[in-house]
Amino acid sequence: MIDQKDLEFIKNSLSFFSELDKDQQLSLQQAILKKEYVKGEIMQGGAQNCSGLFLIYSGQVRTYIISESGREITLYRLFDGDVCIFSASCMMKNISFDIYVEVEKDTQSFLIPTQALKRLSKNSLPVQSFINNIMALRFSEVVWIMEQALFTSFDKRLANFLIEQSIIDNSDILVITHEKIANHLGTAREVVSRMLKYFQNIGLVKLSRGSIEIIDKDKLEELV
Protein backbone atom coordinates (compact mmCIF):
# COMPACT_ATOMS: atom_id res chain seq x y z
CA MET A 1 0.00 0.00 0.00
CA ILE A 2 1.06 3.57 -0.58
CA ASP A 3 1.54 5.98 2.32
CA GLN A 4 0.78 9.70 2.70
CA LYS A 5 4.14 10.80 1.27
CA ASP A 6 3.65 8.58 -1.79
CA LEU A 7 0.17 10.00 -2.27
CA GLU A 8 1.50 13.56 -2.27
CA PHE A 9 4.04 12.65 -4.94
CA ILE A 10 1.37 10.93 -7.04
CA LYS A 11 -1.02 13.89 -6.75
CA ASN A 12 1.70 16.29 -7.84
CA SER A 13 2.81 14.14 -10.77
CA LEU A 14 -0.54 13.01 -12.16
CA SER A 15 -2.34 16.26 -12.92
CA PHE A 16 -5.68 14.51 -13.36
CA PHE A 17 -5.75 13.21 -9.79
CA SER A 18 -7.35 16.27 -8.22
CA GLU A 19 -10.04 16.27 -10.91
CA LEU A 20 -11.26 12.78 -10.07
CA ASP A 21 -14.25 12.40 -7.77
CA LYS A 22 -13.76 10.97 -4.26
CA ASP A 23 -14.73 7.40 -5.25
CA GLN A 24 -12.36 7.42 -8.23
CA GLN A 25 -9.52 8.80 -6.09
CA LEU A 26 -10.05 6.11 -3.49
CA SER A 27 -10.21 3.23 -5.94
CA LEU A 28 -7.10 4.57 -7.69
CA GLN A 29 -5.23 4.76 -4.37
CA GLN A 30 -6.16 1.17 -3.67
CA ALA A 31 -5.09 -0.02 -7.12
CA ILE A 32 -1.68 1.69 -7.27
CA LEU A 33 1.29 -0.58 -6.63
CA LYS A 34 4.83 0.23 -5.59
CA LYS A 35 7.38 -1.42 -7.87
CA GLU A 36 11.15 -1.51 -7.56
CA TYR A 37 13.58 -2.45 -10.31
CA VAL A 38 17.32 -2.88 -10.39
CA LYS A 39 19.69 -1.68 -13.09
CA GLY A 40 19.54 -3.88 -16.18
CA GLU A 41 16.01 -5.20 -15.62
CA ILE A 42 13.47 -5.05 -18.44
CA MET A 43 10.32 -3.37 -17.08
CA GLN A 44 8.39 -3.88 -20.28
CA GLY A 45 9.35 -6.37 -22.95
CA GLY A 46 7.22 -5.77 -26.00
CA ALA A 47 3.59 -6.60 -26.64
CA GLN A 48 3.52 -9.72 -24.46
CA ASN A 49 3.74 -7.49 -21.47
CA CYS A 50 1.25 -4.81 -20.51
CA SER A 51 1.52 -3.91 -16.84
CA GLY A 52 -0.04 -0.45 -16.91
CA LEU A 53 0.99 3.16 -16.44
CA PHE A 54 4.34 3.65 -14.67
CA LEU A 55 5.15 6.80 -12.74
CA ILE A 56 8.88 7.02 -11.95
CA TYR A 57 9.53 8.03 -8.34
CA SER A 58 13.30 7.89 -8.61
CA GLY A 59 15.80 6.32 -10.98
CA GLN A 60 16.24 6.23 -14.75
CA VAL A 61 14.86 4.07 -17.55
CA ARG A 62 15.14 4.14 -21.31
CA THR A 63 12.47 3.18 -23.83
CA TYR A 64 13.47 1.73 -27.17
CA ILE A 65 12.34 -0.29 -30.16
CA ILE A 66 14.06 -3.32 -31.68
CA SER A 67 14.19 -4.06 -35.41
CA GLU A 68 13.57 -7.52 -36.88
CA SER A 69 17.34 -7.91 -37.21
CA GLY A 70 17.85 -7.05 -33.53
CA ARG A 71 19.08 -3.47 -33.88
CA GLU A 72 17.88 -1.03 -31.23
CA ILE A 73 17.25 2.69 -31.05
CA THR A 74 16.44 4.68 -27.91
CA LEU A 75 13.24 6.72 -28.21
CA TYR A 76 13.33 8.61 -24.91
CA ARG A 77 14.41 8.33 -21.30
CA LEU A 78 12.34 8.75 -18.17
CA PHE A 79 13.47 10.32 -14.91
CA ASP A 80 11.88 11.24 -11.55
CA GLY A 81 8.25 12.24 -11.99
CA ASP A 82 7.99 11.03 -15.61
CA VAL A 83 5.21 8.80 -16.84
CA CYS A 84 5.35 5.80 -19.18
CA ILE A 85 2.07 5.07 -20.95
CA PHE A 86 3.25 2.59 -23.59
CA SER A 87 3.55 -0.04 -20.87
CA ALA A 88 -0.26 0.12 -21.03
CA SER A 89 -0.42 0.08 -24.83
CA CYS A 90 -2.61 -3.06 -24.94
CA MET A 91 -5.50 -0.91 -23.73
CA MET A 92 -4.81 1.68 -26.41
CA LYS A 93 -6.38 1.26 -29.82
CA ASN A 94 -4.10 1.52 -32.82
CA ILE A 95 -0.72 1.18 -31.12
CA SER A 96 0.96 -1.40 -33.33
CA PHE A 97 4.58 -1.19 -32.22
CA ASP A 98 6.30 -2.82 -29.27
CA ILE A 99 8.12 -0.60 -26.85
CA TYR A 100 10.79 -1.96 -24.55
CA VAL A 101 11.69 -0.33 -21.25
CA GLU A 102 15.08 -1.03 -19.67
CA VAL A 103 16.18 0.11 -16.23
CA GLU A 104 19.39 2.17 -16.46
CA LYS A 105 19.63 3.09 -12.78
CA ASP A 106 17.87 1.38 -9.85
CA THR A 107 14.32 2.64 -10.06
CA GLN A 108 11.40 3.04 -7.67
CA SER A 109 8.07 3.50 -9.37
CA PHE A 110 4.32 3.48 -8.95
CA LEU A 111 2.20 1.35 -11.22
CA ILE A 112 -1.45 1.93 -12.13
CA PRO A 113 -2.38 -1.54 -13.40
CA THR A 114 -3.93 -1.66 -16.87
CA GLN A 115 -7.37 -2.73 -15.64
CA ALA A 116 -7.62 0.15 -13.18
CA LEU A 117 -6.36 2.64 -15.77
CA LYS A 118 -8.84 1.34 -18.32
CA ARG A 119 -11.74 1.71 -15.89
CA LEU A 120 -10.67 5.26 -15.06
CA SER A 121 -10.01 6.45 -18.60
CA LYS A 122 -13.39 5.17 -19.78
CA ASN A 123 -15.22 7.51 -17.44
CA SER A 124 -12.88 10.42 -16.91
CA LEU A 125 -12.23 13.26 -19.34
CA PRO A 126 -9.21 14.52 -17.33
CA VAL A 127 -7.59 11.07 -17.53
CA GLN A 128 -8.16 10.86 -21.31
CA SER A 129 -6.80 14.34 -21.70
CA PHE A 130 -3.74 13.46 -19.56
CA ILE A 131 -3.02 10.37 -21.69
CA ASN A 132 -3.47 12.52 -24.79
CA ASN A 133 -0.90 15.04 -23.58
CA ILE A 134 1.64 12.37 -22.67
CA MET A 135 1.17 10.67 -26.03
CA ALA A 136 1.65 14.00 -27.85
CA LEU A 137 4.84 14.59 -25.83
CA ARG A 138 6.28 11.18 -26.71
CA PHE A 139 5.18 11.58 -30.33
CA SER A 140 7.14 14.84 -30.50
CA GLU A 141 10.20 13.20 -28.99
CA VAL A 142 10.06 10.34 -31.48
CA VAL A 143 9.69 12.73 -34.44
CA TRP A 144 12.73 14.61 -33.12
CA ILE A 145 14.71 11.37 -32.87
CA MET A 146 13.68 10.46 -36.41
CA GLU A 147 14.76 13.87 -37.71
CA GLN A 148 18.09 13.45 -35.97
CA ALA A 149 18.61 9.93 -37.29
CA LEU A 150 17.67 10.87 -40.85
CA PHE A 151 18.95 14.35 -41.32
CA THR A 152 21.84 14.91 -38.91
CA SER A 153 25.34 13.69 -39.63
CA PHE A 154 26.59 11.01 -37.28
CA ASP A 155 29.45 13.04 -35.77
CA LYS A 156 26.94 15.59 -34.48
CA ARG A 157 24.60 12.91 -33.14
CA LEU A 158 27.44 11.16 -31.29
CA ALA A 159 28.78 14.43 -29.86
CA ASN A 160 25.26 15.29 -28.71
CA PHE A 161 24.86 11.87 -27.09
CA LEU A 162 28.16 12.18 -25.20
CA ILE A 163 27.23 15.62 -23.88
CA GLU A 164 23.75 14.49 -22.80
CA GLN A 165 25.15 11.39 -21.17
CA SER A 166 27.73 13.40 -19.21
CA ILE A 167 24.94 15.68 -17.95
CA ILE A 168 22.81 12.69 -16.90
CA ASP A 169 25.77 10.96 -15.20
CA ASN A 170 27.09 14.26 -13.85
CA SER A 171 30.60 13.19 -14.87
CA ASP A 172 33.08 13.67 -17.71
CA ILE A 173 33.99 9.99 -17.57
CA LEU A 174 31.27 7.89 -19.16
CA VAL A 175 31.20 4.22 -18.22
CA ILE A 176 29.49 2.82 -21.31
CA THR A 177 30.38 0.38 -24.10
CA HIS A 178 30.43 1.24 -27.82
CA GLU A 179 27.74 -1.42 -28.28
CA LYS A 180 25.43 0.39 -25.85
CA ILE A 181 25.94 3.69 -27.63
CA ALA A 182 25.15 2.00 -30.94
CA ASN A 183 21.90 0.71 -29.42
CA HIS A 184 20.94 4.18 -28.28
CA LEU A 185 21.60 5.73 -31.67
CA GLY A 186 20.22 2.98 -33.89
CA THR A 187 23.48 2.16 -35.63
CA ALA A 188 26.18 -0.53 -35.68
CA ARG A 189 28.99 -0.82 -33.09
CA GLU A 190 31.68 -0.41 -35.75
CA VAL A 191 30.25 2.98 -36.77
CA VAL A 192 30.43 4.19 -33.17
CA SER A 193 33.96 2.85 -32.62
CA ARG A 194 35.24 4.46 -35.81
CA MET A 195 33.81 7.88 -34.94
CA LEU A 196 35.04 7.68 -31.33
CA LYS A 197 38.55 6.95 -32.59
CA TYR A 198 38.30 9.99 -34.84
CA PHE A 199 37.11 12.06 -31.84
CA GLN A 200 40.16 10.80 -29.92
CA ASN A 201 42.48 11.73 -32.80
CA ILE A 202 41.23 15.33 -32.82
CA GLY A 203 41.52 15.56 -29.02
CA LEU A 204 37.85 15.54 -27.99
CA VAL A 205 37.84 12.33 -25.94
CA LYS A 206 40.16 9.75 -24.44
CA LEU A 207 39.16 6.12 -24.84
CA SER A 208 39.82 3.40 -22.28
CA ARG A 209 38.48 -0.12 -21.90
CA GLY A 210 34.80 0.30 -20.96
CA SER A 211 34.87 4.08 -20.58
CA ILE A 212 35.11 7.32 -22.51
CA GLU A 213 36.56 10.46 -20.99
CA ILE A 214 35.48 13.82 -22.38
CA ILE A 215 38.65 15.93 -22.72
CA ASP A 216 37.48 19.00 -24.61
CA LYS A 217 33.82 19.71 -23.83
CA ASP A 218 33.83 23.10 -25.57
CA LYS A 219 34.95 21.64 -28.89
CA LEU A 220 32.46 18.80 -28.52
CA GLU A 221 29.68 21.33 -27.98
CA GLU A 222 30.84 23.33 -31.01
CA LEU A 223 30.37 20.21 -33.11
CA VAL A 224 26.71 20.02 -32.04
Next chain:
Amino acid sequence: MIDQKDLEFIKNSLSFFSELDKDQQLSLQQAILKKEYVKGEIMQGGAQNCSGLFLIYSGQVRTYIISESGREITLYRLFDGDVCIFSASCMMKNISFDIYVEVEKDTQSFLIPTQALKRLSKNSLPVQSFINNIMALRFSEVVWIMEQALFTSFDKRLANFLIEQSIIDNSDILVITHEKIANHLGTAREVVSRMLKYFQNIGLVKLSRGSIEIIDKDKLEELV
Protein backbone atom coordinates in the same frame (compact mmCIF):
# COMPACT_ATOMS: atom_id res chain seq x y z
CA MET B 1 -23.17 24.75 -45.40
CA ILE B 2 -23.20 20.98 -45.47
CA ASP B 3 -26.15 19.03 -46.85
CA GLN B 4 -27.80 15.77 -45.75
CA LYS B 5 -25.43 13.59 -47.83
CA ASP B 6 -22.40 15.34 -46.34
CA LEU B 7 -23.81 14.84 -42.88
CA GLU B 8 -24.21 11.10 -43.44
CA PHE B 9 -20.57 10.85 -44.54
CA ILE B 10 -19.41 12.86 -41.53
CA LYS B 11 -21.45 10.73 -39.11
CA ASN B 12 -19.98 7.56 -40.56
CA SER B 13 -16.41 8.82 -40.50
CA LEU B 14 -16.31 10.57 -37.13
CA SER B 15 -17.27 7.83 -34.70
CA PHE B 16 -17.81 10.29 -31.86
CA PHE B 17 -20.60 12.15 -33.68
CA SER B 18 -23.45 9.92 -32.52
CA GLU B 19 -22.25 10.19 -28.92
CA LEU B 20 -22.56 13.97 -28.83
CA ASP B 21 -25.73 15.49 -27.38
CA LYS B 22 -28.19 17.28 -29.68
CA ASP B 23 -26.80 20.76 -28.96
CA GLN B 24 -23.22 19.66 -29.62
CA GLN B 25 -24.25 17.93 -32.84
CA LEU B 26 -26.03 21.04 -34.06
CA SER B 27 -23.20 23.43 -33.24
CA LEU B 28 -20.73 21.05 -34.89
CA GLN B 29 -22.88 20.91 -38.05
CA GLN B 30 -22.93 24.69 -38.16
CA ALA B 31 -19.18 24.97 -37.65
CA ILE B 32 -18.07 22.42 -40.27
CA LEU B 33 -16.79 23.91 -43.52
CA LYS B 34 -16.41 22.36 -46.95
CA LYS B 35 -12.94 22.88 -48.37
CA GLU B 36 -11.60 22.02 -51.81
CA TYR B 37 -7.95 21.85 -52.78
CA VAL B 38 -6.20 21.25 -56.07
CA LYS B 39 -3.17 19.07 -56.67
CA GLY B 40 0.02 20.70 -55.46
CA GLU B 41 -1.60 22.97 -52.88
CA ILE B 42 -0.25 23.04 -49.31
CA MET B 43 -3.20 22.49 -46.93
CA GLN B 44 -1.09 22.97 -43.86
CA GLY B 45 2.28 24.65 -43.85
CA GLY B 46 3.89 24.16 -40.47
CA ALA B 47 3.11 25.78 -37.16
CA GLN B 48 2.02 29.12 -38.59
CA ASN B 49 -1.07 27.44 -39.85
CA CYS B 50 -3.63 25.68 -37.70
CA SER B 51 -6.95 25.36 -39.49
CA GLY B 52 -8.44 22.47 -37.56
CA LEU B 53 -9.37 18.83 -38.07
CA PHE B 54 -9.64 17.78 -41.72
CA LEU B 55 -11.80 14.87 -42.83
CA ILE B 56 -10.97 13.81 -46.39
CA TYR B 57 -14.11 13.24 -48.47
CA SER B 58 -12.26 12.34 -51.67
CA GLY B 59 -8.75 12.78 -52.99
CA GLN B 60 -5.26 12.16 -51.62
CA VAL B 61 -2.84 14.13 -49.46
CA ARG B 62 0.53 13.40 -47.94
CA THR B 63 1.85 14.60 -44.60
CA TYR B 64 5.55 15.20 -44.14
CA ILE B 65 8.20 16.93 -42.08
CA ILE B 66 11.04 19.12 -43.35
CA SER B 67 14.52 19.21 -41.85
CA GLU B 68 16.43 22.42 -41.17
CA SER B 69 18.41 21.78 -44.35
CA GLY B 70 15.21 21.41 -46.38
CA ARG B 71 15.09 17.61 -46.71
CA GLU B 72 11.65 16.01 -46.53
CA ILE B 73 10.24 12.66 -45.44
CA THR B 74 6.66 11.49 -45.90
CA LEU B 75 5.05 10.34 -42.65
CA TYR B 76 1.73 9.02 -43.96
CA ARG B 77 -0.88 9.60 -46.62
CA LEU B 78 -4.57 10.25 -46.21
CA PHE B 79 -7.35 8.99 -48.46
CA ASP B 80 -11.18 9.06 -48.50
CA GLY B 81 -12.57 8.99 -44.97
CA ASP B 82 -9.23 9.64 -43.26
CA VAL B 83 -8.73 12.29 -40.63
CA CYS B 84 -5.85 14.73 -40.14
CA ILE B 85 -5.50 16.01 -36.58
CA PHE B 86 -2.07 17.62 -36.79
CA SER B 87 -3.60 20.48 -38.76
CA ALA B 88 -5.09 21.33 -35.34
CA SER B 89 -1.86 20.79 -33.43
CA CYS B 90 -1.85 24.33 -32.00
CA MET B 91 -4.67 23.26 -29.69
CA MET B 92 -2.73 20.17 -28.61
CA LYS B 93 -0.34 20.42 -25.72
CA ASN B 94 3.18 19.09 -26.23
CA ILE B 95 3.20 18.82 -30.04
CA SER B 96 6.48 20.47 -30.87
CA PHE B 97 6.99 19.48 -34.51
CA ASP B 98 5.57 21.07 -37.65
CA ILE B 99 3.64 18.88 -40.01
CA TYR B 100 3.11 19.84 -43.63
CA VAL B 101 0.20 18.57 -45.69
CA GLU B 102 0.43 18.60 -49.48
CA VAL B 103 -2.40 17.77 -51.88
CA GLU B 104 -1.39 14.93 -54.23
CA LYS B 105 -4.74 14.56 -56.00
CA ASP B 106 -7.56 17.12 -56.12
CA THR B 107 -9.20 16.84 -52.73
CA GLN B 108 -12.59 17.60 -51.23
CA SER B 109 -12.64 17.78 -47.47
CA PHE B 110 -14.56 18.86 -44.41
CA LEU B 111 -12.91 21.08 -41.85
CA ILE B 112 -13.81 21.35 -38.17
CA PRO B 113 -12.17 24.68 -37.33
CA THR B 114 -9.78 24.66 -34.38
CA GLN B 115 -12.02 26.78 -32.14
CA ALA B 116 -15.01 24.49 -32.60
CA LEU B 117 -12.89 21.39 -32.07
CA LYS B 118 -11.35 22.87 -28.94
CA ARG B 119 -14.78 23.67 -27.50
CA LEU B 120 -15.99 20.15 -28.24
CA SER B 121 -12.97 18.27 -26.94
CA LYS B 122 -13.01 20.20 -23.67
CA ASN B 123 -16.41 18.81 -22.80
CA SER B 124 -16.65 15.51 -24.61
CA LEU B 125 -15.02 12.27 -23.57
CA PRO B 126 -15.83 10.58 -26.93
CA VAL B 127 -14.07 13.41 -28.82
CA GLN B 128 -10.98 13.14 -26.58
CA SER B 129 -10.98 9.42 -27.03
CA PHE B 130 -11.32 9.78 -30.83
CA ILE B 131 -8.36 12.19 -30.96
CA ASN B 132 -6.42 9.77 -28.78
CA ASN B 133 -7.06 6.89 -31.17
CA ILE B 134 -6.09 8.89 -34.24
CA MET B 135 -2.92 10.10 -32.54
CA ALA B 136 -2.01 6.51 -31.58
CA LEU B 137 -2.59 5.43 -35.19
CA ARG B 138 -0.32 8.16 -36.60
CA PHE B 139 2.25 7.49 -33.89
CA SER B 140 2.37 3.84 -34.97
CA GLU B 141 2.77 4.85 -38.62
CA VAL B 142 5.62 7.20 -37.77
CA VAL B 143 7.42 4.55 -35.69
CA TRP B 144 7.06 2.17 -38.66
CA ILE B 145 8.52 4.79 -41.02
CA MET B 146 11.41 5.34 -38.61
CA GLU B 147 12.10 1.62 -38.39
CA GLN B 148 12.10 1.43 -42.17
CA ALA B 149 14.37 4.44 -42.56
CA LEU B 150 16.83 3.23 -39.93
CA PHE B 151 16.87 -0.50 -40.27
CA THR B 152 15.82 -1.39 -43.82
CA SER B 153 18.22 -1.27 -46.75
CA PHE B 154 17.40 1.34 -49.36
CA ASP B 155 16.74 -1.11 -52.23
CA LYS B 156 13.89 -2.65 -50.22
CA ARG B 157 12.46 0.71 -49.24
CA LEU B 158 12.50 1.94 -52.83
CA ALA B 159 10.94 -1.31 -54.15
CA ASN B 160 8.26 -1.01 -51.49
CA PHE B 161 7.57 2.60 -52.43
CA LEU B 162 7.23 1.76 -56.16
CA ILE B 163 4.78 -1.07 -55.41
CA GLU B 164 2.69 1.06 -53.05
CA GLN B 165 2.66 3.92 -55.52
CA SER B 166 1.51 1.66 -58.35
CA ILE B 167 -1.36 0.43 -56.14
CA ILE B 168 -2.36 3.99 -55.24
CA ASP B 169 -2.16 5.14 -58.89
CA ASN B 170 -3.65 1.87 -60.16
CA SER B 171 -1.02 1.82 -62.90
CA ASP B 172 2.36 0.28 -63.66
CA ILE B 173 3.56 3.57 -65.12
CA LEU B 174 4.37 6.01 -62.34
CA VAL B 175 4.50 9.67 -63.31
CA ILE B 176 6.84 10.95 -60.62
CA THR B 177 10.28 12.59 -60.49
CA HIS B 178 13.29 11.16 -58.67
CA GLU B 179 13.28 14.32 -56.54
CA LYS B 180 9.71 13.59 -55.36
CA ILE B 181 10.62 10.02 -54.45
CA ALA B 182 13.62 11.31 -52.48
CA ASN B 183 11.28 13.64 -50.57
CA HIS B 184 8.98 10.75 -49.71
CA LEU B 185 11.81 8.56 -48.47
CA GLY B 186 13.87 11.18 -46.67
CA THR B 187 16.96 10.83 -48.83
CA ALA B 188 18.83 12.68 -51.58
CA ARG B 189 17.82 12.65 -55.27
CA GLU B 190 21.16 11.12 -56.31
CA VAL B 191 20.55 8.11 -54.04
CA VAL B 192 17.17 7.49 -55.69
CA SER B 193 18.51 7.94 -59.24
CA ARG B 194 21.41 5.56 -58.60
CA MET B 195 19.17 2.82 -57.23
CA LEU B 196 16.58 3.28 -60.00
CA LYS B 197 19.34 2.87 -62.60
CA TYR B 198 20.39 -0.32 -60.84
CA PHE B 199 16.75 -1.50 -60.88
CA GLN B 200 16.69 -0.78 -64.63
CA ASN B 201 19.92 -2.72 -65.17
CA ILE B 202 18.47 -5.83 -63.51
CA GLY B 203 15.23 -5.52 -65.47
CA LEU B 204 12.81 -4.39 -62.76
CA VAL B 205 11.84 -1.01 -64.21
CA LYS B 206 12.18 1.09 -67.35
CA LEU B 207 13.06 4.74 -66.85
CA SER B 208 11.83 7.57 -69.08
CA ARG B 209 11.86 11.31 -68.64
CA GLY B 210 9.40 12.03 -65.80
CA SER B 211 8.10 8.48 -65.43
CA ILE B 212 9.03 5.00 -64.22
CA GLU B 213 7.50 1.87 -65.70
CA ILE B 214 7.38 -1.26 -63.57
CA ILE B 215 8.45 -4.13 -65.84
CA ASP B 216 8.81 -7.05 -63.43
CA LYS B 217 6.43 -6.67 -60.51
CA ASP B 218 7.08 -10.17 -59.17
CA LYS B 219 10.80 -9.60 -58.85
CA LEU B 220 10.17 -6.20 -57.30
CA GLU B 221 7.90 -7.80 -54.71
CA GLU B 222 10.49 -10.49 -53.99
CA LEU B 223 12.93 -7.72 -53.12
CA VAL B 224 10.53 -6.43 -50.45
